Amino acid sequence: MTWKQKALIQRGCASLPFGNEELYYFLQRKFGSLRHDPDPLPNLREAAGIAADLAKAGTPPEGRRVMEVGTGRRLDMPLAFYLLGAASVDTVDLHAYLKAEIVLKAVAAIVARRDEVTAYFAPYTAAPDLARRLDRLAGVSSLPDLLRETRISYHAPTDATRTTFPDASFDIQFSYTVFEHIPYDVLLGILRECRRLLAPGGIACHHIDLSDHFAHDDPSISFVNFLRFEEKEWSGYNDNQFAYHNRLREPDFERLYKEAGHDVLEWRTWRDSRGENEIRSGAFPLASRYRGLPAEMLATVGVRVLSRSAA
Numbered sequence: 001m002t003w004k005q006k007a008l009i010q011r012g013c014a015s016l017p018f019g020n021e022e023l024y025y026f027l028q029r030k031f032g033s034l035r036h037d038p039d040p041l042p043n044l045r046e047a048a049g050i051a052a053d054l055a056k057a058g059t060p061p062e063g064r065r066v067m068e069v070g071t072g073r074r075l076d077m078p079l080a081f082y083l084l085g086a087a088s089v090d091t092v093d094l095h096a097y098l099k100a101e102i103v104l105k106a107v108a109a110i111v112a113r114r115d116e117v118t119a120y121f122a123p124y125t126a127a128p129d130l131a132r133r134l135d136r137l138a139g140v141s142s143l144p145d146l147l148r149e150t151r152i153s154y155h156a157p158t159d160a161t162r163t164t165f166p167d168a169s170f171d172i173q174f175s176y177t178v179f180e181h182i183p184y185d186v187l188l189g190i191l192r193e194c195r196r197l198l199a200p201g202g203i204a205c206h207h208i209d210l211s212d213h214f215a216h217d218d219p220s221i222s223f224v225n226f227l228r229f230e231e232k233e234w235s236g237y238n239d240n241q242f243a244y245h246n247r248l249r250e251p252d253f254e255r256l257y258k259e260a261g262h263d264v265l266e267w268r269t270w271r272d273s274r275g276e277n278e279i280r281s282g283a284f285p286l287a288s289r290y291r292g293l294p295a296e297m298l299a300t301v302g303v304r305v306l307s308r309s310a311a
Contacts, residue, residue, distance in 0.1 A: 002218055003218040011237070011240050014241050014242055038106040040079070040110055041117070046207070047077055047084070048123075052124070053306060055124060059201070061086050065090075066081050066088065066171070067172070067174070068091035068174055069173065070093055072097055072178075073097045079152070082150040085129060090153045090165070091152065092155040094157055094159060095157060100142070103146065111137055118130060136150070161192075161193050181244050184246065184248060195261055204306070205304070207303075208305070209302055211272065223275050225284075227290050228284045228285060230287045250300045267303070268305075270301055271296060286298075
């Protein structure tokens with residue numbers, strides 16, 4: 001399937017007056033990436049990297065109260081924090097997308113590959129404790145059992161800019177490949193609310209995917225392909241709940257964190273060489289908002305930001 005065909009399907013599902021999420025989920029299960037059983041190990045591997053960054057910043061996950069922004073359909077990242085020894089994990093989402101059948105299959109995959117999972121997390125938590133947590137996962141048979149056993153709380157629909165959690169409720173707030181799907185003004189509200197929610201010394205860790213997500217399914221285009229479209233044309237592909245990408249680049253996020261009142265502790269980036277070469281060679285014309293910007297900046301397709309509330 002080409003990226004334009006996928007965009008047409010997403011837009012069609014989103015335009016339905018009701019049942020659009022269930023239809024889109026059915027199509028993904030029947031024809032899309034969800035037709036395969038979930039593999040949570042890549043996300044757990046990424047969570048181990050996040051744990052390393054948090055530990056380096058002086059806030060390891062073990063014993064911490066954790067909040068996730070943007071749950072999605074699975075609980076891979078909250079489960080990772082559970083396995084890392086978090087005291088609790090509250091995960092919030094604007095849409096109630098969580099699917100029990102996928103979550104339980106992911107749990108089964110974690111249990112079946114416990115040696116790999118143990119290797120990921122052993123540097124950050126005691127081996128006997130990790131083994132006990134994995135044993136508990138092996139005993140769950142339903143989503144309510146899982147949530148109870150892991151001290152994970154799911155809140156959806158919930159607006160992350162205006163939550164009902166008390167002040168200083170959390171030690172860690174994180175998201176993984178979520179911020180790129182949210183408009184700038186809403187992100188500003190989320191990060192400002194984060195300042196209220198974090199306890200003194202608390203830390204935020206947000207991993208942001210700046211790439212063209214259509215390229216993940218269509219290798220004929222690069223991860224910067226969407227930078228060619230003017231806003232009006234791009235909105236025809238993108239302006240719906242299943243496909244929205246803000247196309248913000250690294251300087252936009254730098255401005256966002258400053259405006260939200262966050263002190264940045266670490267700023268790590270990933271760059272796409274194919275996209276950078278396309279931009280430098282003029283393989284396609286850039287949209288007006290990106291013209292004149294450095295190729296290496298436009299080809300930055302990943303950012304991980306660790307921050308604290310500014311003094």
